[in-house]
Amino acid sequence: MMYGLYNGYNGWGVGSMMGWFGGGIMMIAFWILLIVLIVWLVREISGRNSKAESKVFDILKERYAKGEIDKKEFEEKKKDLNS
Numbered sequence: 001m002m003y004g005l006y007n008g009y010n011g012w013g014v015g016s017m018m019g020w021f022g023g024g025i026m027m028i029a030f031w032i033l034l035i036v037l038i039v040w041l042v043r044e045i046s047g048r049n050s051k052a053e054s055k056v057f058d059i060l061k062e063r064y065a066k067g068e069i070d071k072k073e074f075e076e077k078k079k080d081l082n083s
Helices: 002-007 016-066 071-082
Strands: none
């Protein structure tokens, strides 16, 4: 009985197009999706750190401009932020 169902489709089961779609195209779509996810995660993680650092540095520059800290303290804190 099973032999009769698959005999006409050359072993693919549902036809050669469905076999290609179910196997090859879906595998390509999986790898593309995985690569896109990894790239997005790397950009998201690195983007958050740079945004936070620039915001902190802007606050430091603002405090120096207002005169709340002197040049020596500004340079020390700037050095701490860069390391």
